[in-house]
Amino acid sequence: MAQDAYCQTTPSNMQDFCIATVMDMIMGLSSEDARKIESFWQYCVQHQYFNVGYPEAADFDYSALNRFLSFSINNCGDWSQQSNYLLNSFDFEREVIQFFAALFCIPAELGWGYVTNGGTEGNMFGCYLARELFPEATLYYSKETHYSVAKIIRLLRMKSSMVDSQPNGEMDYDDLIKRIWLDGERHPIIFANIGTTMKGAVDNIATIQDRLRNIGLARRDYYLHADAALSGMILPFIDNPQPFSFADGIDSISVSGHKMIGSPIPCGVVLARKKYVEHISVDVDYISASDQTISGSRNGYTPLLLWMAIKSRTMSDWRQRTQHCLDMAQYVIERFHAKGIHAWRNPNSITVVFPKPADHIWQKHCLATSGKISHIITMPHHSGRETLDRVINDIALDSAPGHGLVPALVV
Ligand SMILES: Cc1ncc(COP(=O)(O)O)c(C=O)c1O
Known part of the structure; x- marks a missing residue:
């Protein structure tokens, strides 16, 4: 080892x-x-800053919170209520949720959310709300969707349909509508990617809603979940984001905390329209409170981490940090192009896609690969260019004539 x-x-x-x-x-x-x-x-x-293939920010220092590891902090239940379990960090979770509610444009009285174990739990929560609202409905998701959706569909025993993707990773809207139409589905549940895993593509939720309207579906007829695991902490901080928020029509959104924000423990945030959350709330006499979360006991430490992350930065800090990642992504593309390798990225994405290099290269640099492509994700801890240069140089050497790099997909 x-x-x-x-x-x-x-x-x-x-x-x-x-x-x-x-x-x-x-x-x-x-x-x-x-x-x-x-x-x-x-x-x-030795390896704390190794990562160029997966979107886990490593530029954090939460050491001021180390002392809280001496306590069994447990956020079982709903942070907005009193709990009989005194050692909770509900106050901090409340502020974290308020921050994200503002970021994703939902008034506090209309939204509810909680700190999850990560993006997958948030996606499951969104799908659970949708299924409770429309128990017989079909969930539509694109081919480029994170693999967690397959687990969720199985666990929730939902009907589902996999929609084609466009070459850039965005959903194929024609195929979506065709499927809904052929299924005769009156209450489609749309699982939209706000940043796909491999290509950083954003499904256009404005287009999706226009197309649903064109086939006679009113707003109350469908449910729209946004999987914003990574880009949920990018789009709110840039000038011309693709639509991603409650103001743009979503019903729930999931974002990972250990990705763009950075955390020593996987975590995330999910937010949803309160009226749908009320459907799943149960009173629990054991804790003298109600619960509408997926877990029983919940991590009381991760709300502190997220709280510290948001309290120690201004909006301008988040903007700068995001811009730095976007600039680095552009730098990576230019370096690849200078070496004759066709690399590309989607608008507002920090995921740079290029042809999959030889096995020993992607394994050496822990690059994520899928089919014929790999990617580099430029994270805030890439403050210098050395690590990125080293990876690009290795890939370029491997792609020299005769080394067999597969041709790139052009978008
Ligand atoms: C688009 C997308 N959704 C969901 C997830 C799952 O998030 P988590 O690993 O936080 O559960 C990921 C993880 O990479 C992802 O890329």
Whole structure:
């Protein structure tokens, strides 16, 4: 394993010192276990900024919150109510949700949401609300949708239909309408991507709604969920975003906290129209409160992390941070082009798509790949260009004549 290899390269007296310190810190640990945990620490330190293939920001410092790990903080239930479990961080969760409600343009009295374990849970919550509203309806999602949708459909036992995508990763709106029409579906549930996983494509929810209107569906006839795992923290901070918010017509939205914001623990936020959340609320005598979340016990620490992330930055900081990522994405494209490789990105996206390199290259740099493409996602921790340059140079070397790089998809 790689971390063992790292441990072996650490000077042995230093290693012994670290292991003795860990044994002091954790009473009862054997020297073998102390070595293992110390080795993993060194591995994490060495690799903390490795990531160019997955959208996990690493530029965070939440150390001021470390002391809260001494407590069993549990946000079971609804943060907007009193709970019999005193050690909760509801006050902080409330402020986090208020921040996101403003960001996604829903007045506090009309929306409700909570801090989730990540984008998948938020997507499940949105689909659950939709299914409760329209129990017999079909869920429509594009081919480029994150794999979590398949799990959700199975778990919720929903009817579903996979819609074609355009070459840039956006939904094929003609195919969507054709399917709804052929199904005779009167209450379609639309799962829209606000930033697809591989190509960063945004499904145009204004176009989707126009097209639904054209086939005679009124606003109350369908449900629109936005999967904004990554771009939910990009689009609100740029000048000409594609439509993404409640003001643009969505019914629920899910965003990941560990992606664009950055967090040592996976987390996210989901928001929905309150009138739909009320359908699923249950009173729980055990906690003397109501609950409308997916989990029972909920993480009380991640609301603190998100709270700190939003309180320690101004809107102008978020804008700058976002612009930096977009600039870096453009830089990556230009570097690829200078080396004769066709790389591209969607509007307002930090995901740069290029032909999949040889296995040893994408494996070496932990690049995500799918079919014939790979991507680099430029995150806030890419403050310098060295890491990105190194990856691009390796890919370019591999694509030199005779090295067999597949031709790019042109959009
Ligand atoms: C578009 C999209 N939706 C949902 C998810 C799942 O999010 P999470 O990993 O936070 O559960 C991802 C993760 O990469 C994603 O890219």
